[in-house]
Amino acid sequence: MKLNIGVVGATGAVGRKMLEILEERQIPVGKLRAFASARSAGEKILFKDQEITVELLTEEVMKESYDYLLFSAGGDVSEKFAPIAAEAGNVVIDNSSQWRMTKGVPLIVPEVNAHVLKGYRGIIANPNCSTIQMIVALAPLHRRYRMKRIVVSTYQAVSGSGQKAIEELTQQMADGNHPNEVYTRKIARNCIPHIDVFNENGFTKEELKMVYETQKILEDKTIEVNATTVRIPVFYGHSESLYMEFDETPSVEEVKEILSKAPGVVVVDNPSENQYPTPLEAENTDDTYVGRIRMDLFNPKALSMWVVADNLRKGAATNAVQVIEAMEGLK
Secondary structure: OOEEEEEEOOOOHHHHHHHHHHHHOOOOEEEEEEEEOOOOOOOEEEEOOEEEEOEEOOHHHHOOOOOEEEEOOOHHHHHHHHHHHHHOOOEEEEOOOOOOOOOOOOEOOHHHHHHHHOOOOOEEEOOOHHHHHHHHHHHHHHHHHOEEEEEEEEEEOHHHHOHHHHHHHHHHHHOOOOOOOOOOOOOOOOOEOOOOOEOOOOOEHHHHHHHHHHHHHOOOOOOEEEEEEEEOOOOOOEEEEEEEEEOOOOOHHHHHHHHHHOOOEEEOOEHHHOEOOOHHHHOOOOOEEEEEEEEOOOOOOEEEEEEEEOOOHHHHHHHHHHHHHHHHOOO
């Protein structure tokens, strides 16, 4: 079995990571095509030691036949080209926010809800990076205790804003006077409680993504989510502080046991030995790391914990490739 796969946005940070992970996870690719805008078309990229020329993204090439098309080129590109590819009978796995809340479009974290893909062809949405790692950690607990409310604060790496943000942090670390262009404030030696645009209710679009995507993936609109998303001067890896209220009373010991057996989760939790996950240790890995698991001091049905994952990998590229694995029965 060999798969015909196309990557749209192949020269971007996530697109390049998708190519890397397709190779790493030994996806049986028979033919790989890479697409990008006119600005990047003609560039050469490597895949399995073979040089591939990046093609111009057009409506015509999207009408051709592929087993899977991985999109990571922004919402506008996905809005225009993903339906064309899907109408041609192709499976499109889209990393943008364009289709996540569209009725009938599966929003997939493979460890959690791959069952909804059975028999499906069309557009499949990758969730927001912060939502993915949170859901990987919380879904097993929701199945056991049923979550009522989540309060989450995120500490998100600059790579979530793209290559220009990485370069800006690098330059500001070397020169404190280097101006900010990507963010509203200087990011070096700073924390910015502002990711994406503000809504009229005071929450940012990023924060609302975590609310509604969580409810859709877990198929439970009664779960209350209150999110605060913060950009921090870290290059790779998002961290999250989570507080959860449940219908049933959890125990730390059972929670650790549940999570240690959950797919895609690694428990790193031994405070007496200073063992807990950090983004630097999660970098360039595909798991979601959980630590600082503790009962609330006042509510016997509440629990807090700390969750970390590589945002470019599990938060984006790896999750998309895992969708292929789930649909092909490769893992």
